[in-house]
Amino acid sequence: VTGGLCWINGRLGGTLDPRDRGLTLGDGVFDTLVAFNRVPFAADLHLQRLRDQAHSIGIEVDTAAVQEGWHAVLRESSAARLILRTTVTRGPSGRALRPDSAAQPTLIVAGATWDPRVLGAPAKLATSAITRNPGSPSSRIKSLGYLDHVLAAREAAARGADDALMLTPSGAVACTTIANVFAISDGRLVTPPLSDAAQPGIMRHLVLQAAEPAGLSAEERRLEPADLLAADQLFLTNSVRFLCPCVWLDGTLLPQRGQDRMKPLLAAICGQVVEQCGTDPRLREAA
Amino acid sequence: VTGGLCWINGRLGGTLDPRDRGLTLGDGVFDTLVAFNRVPFAADLHLQRLRDQAHSIGIEVDTAAVQEGWHAVLRESSAARLILRTTVTRGPSGRALRPDSAAQPTLIVAGATWDPRVLGAPAKLATSAITRNPGSPSSRIKSLGYLDHVLAAREAAARGADDALMLTPSGAVACTTIANVFAISDGRLVTPPLSDAAQPGIMRHLVLQAAEPAGLSAEERRLEPADLLAADQLFLTNSVRFLCPCVWLDGTLLPQRGQDRMKPLLAAICGQVVEQCGTDPRLREAA
Numbered sequence: 001v002t003g004g005l006c007w008i009n010g011r012l013g014g015t016l017d018p019r020d021r022g023l024t025l026g027d028g029v030f031d032t033l034v035a036f037n038r039v040p041f042a043a044d045l046h047l048q049r050l051r052d053q054a055h056s057i058g059i060e061v062d063t064a065a066v067q068e069g070w071h072a073v074l075r076e077s078s079a080a081r082l083i084l085r086t087t088v089t090r091g092p093s094g095r096a097l098r099p100d101s102a103a104q105p106t107l108i109v110a111g112a113t114w115d116p117r118v119l120g121a122p123a124k125l126a127t128s129a130i131t132r133n134p135g136s137p138s139s140r141i142k143s144l145g146y147l148d149h150v151l152a153a154r155e156a157a158a159r160g161a162d163d164a165l166m167l168t169p170s171g172a173v174a175c176t177t178i179a180n181v182f183a184i185s186d187g188r189l190v191t192p193p194l195s196d197a198a199q200p201g202i203m204r205h206l207v208l209q210a211a212e213p214a215g216l217s218a219e220e221r222r223l224e225p226a227d228l229l230a231a232d233q234l235f236l237t238n239s240v241r242f243l244c245p246c247v248w249l250d251g252t253l254l255p256q257r258g259q260d261r262m263k264p265l266l267a268a269i270c271g272q273v274v275e276q277c278g279t280d281p282r283l284r285e286a287a
Numbered sequence: 288v289t290g291g292l293c294w295i296n297g298r299l300g301g302t303l304d305p306r307d308r309g310l311t312l313g314d315g316v317f318d319t320l321v322a323f324n325r326v327p328f329a330a331d332l333h334l335q336r337l338r339d340q341a342h343s344i345g346i347e348v349d350t351a352a353v354q355e356g357w358h359a360v361l362r363e364s365s366a367a368r369l370i371l372r373t374t375v376t377r378g379p380s381g382r383a384l385r386p387d388s389a390a391q392p393t394l395i396v397a398g399a400t401w402d403p404r405v406l407g408a409p410a411k412l413a414t415s416a417i418t419r420n421p422g423s424p425s426s427r428i429k430s431l432g433y434l435d436h437v438l439a440a441r442e443a444a445a446r447g448a449d450d451a452l453m454l455t456p457s458g459a460v461a462c463t464t465i466a467n468v469f470a471i472s473d474g475r476l477v478t479p480p481l482s483d484a485a486q487p488g489i490m491r492h493l494v495l496q497a498a499e500p501a502g503l504s505a506e507e508r509r510l511e512p513a514d515l516l517a518a519d520q521l522f523l524t525n526s527v528r529f530l531c532p533c534v535w536l537d538g539t540l541l542p543q544r545g546q547d548r549m550k551p552l553l554a555a556i557c558g559q560v561v562e563q564c565g566t567d568p569r570l571r572e573a574a
Contacts, residue, residue, distance in 0.1 A: 026431050058441065133423065
């Protein structure tokens, strides 16, 4: 269908048992990263999060096997810059919610070409009526149950937006369907805490780390939609798109007064890519 | 793994494309029913709900193909009483949340032997701290994202219970991980409304229909845990277990004062099975 490469449990081109609990129950977690020059960026952070999140739901991940999957896909691909999606499920089992003790995890790595035009692409947001639930453990991890996000993204597209802003039932900003949300105001960088059902993004983590050296005081704090409208600059982060200015929210054009404050954050993270992978992701052509 | 039969897109024993959105995004719905004497019980209601729920997320289901899958599994199975789980996904696609327009739905039917001992089995419940979100469309349908329920079921087992009672963030009773909740008090039958994130169970529907002829006034109304403790009788419903008395809630033994009021409800539904399938599910051996 996509022509992308896929590796399952040690084999390129494998298929999935339809009784896999990843399909039948959404019983698993995933991770997405980009490999530049065939080197996965921020690999350690991604591996650690994947292992920790899987462990939190009782699945033990063999991180050496994950790396083996990444490298099998990278070796096979003709693209020098590749999105790697890693999926870990509890494996096939009978129909009970409680897994068979014999269930063996399924490990999948899928590759797709990374398009450099997504880096920093400006985004329009529409606020969704679909909420993210802080009382749901699956909303605190990158679990497989993304249907609410699929529906919110569809609704946003119908309203002329690129992505949906998702709130909690109490009206706090959580994140978008695919990204974390940051607001810059008066030299302060603010993003919602994980307790407001924000996704624990790796790019979010890197941006928070880069703030102080870039002269911004960083804070995890509850944000409401009005705070977003009042900010000097709103931007989104994820591991594929890096930092993307948000230009429009529910029909309101947003000020772009903090572009100069975003630039050192993006530069710091691109510097880490250069260090780890030997190429700058801002280059339109692969090195 | 389970020895169960599985039919995918017209073929017994097929495998799944690992890029299927059912796996990668939980982008699909499912249904579970029991076939007695190789005849699916309440087939029309199950087909209609599956088609309506899939349609609500933009997937069109070919109900003739679903029936073909059921019958393929029923023909192949040696068991006269079979649980049929039907799964419909949006099919394989690339990695965007918005589906490829070319995506073709995947249809899976899996069979597993029905054990008559589950019918009416008494249940102990432990209230979960994991909540169900009424602001989530995926909580209003039988979507594939069941990880919260998997975790709640695990937590309940650790506390000596058979199942977890799930509330909404505002403290209303929603349902359990696998069943709807009913309370009988003074000739009134009460179950939470769908707007309190209750699953739209087919057995729930049949029980509500059977109430009036059985001399009970039925009502969909908000319930809180205290209402459950105060009821004459608490019971659970699902399409596999029918009506199960609830005997224990968070360490408190529950009164079983409404057993005689449950019996005509169960009898009415078993009568429908006899009518449609020619056998009584209360018989320990298949007819």
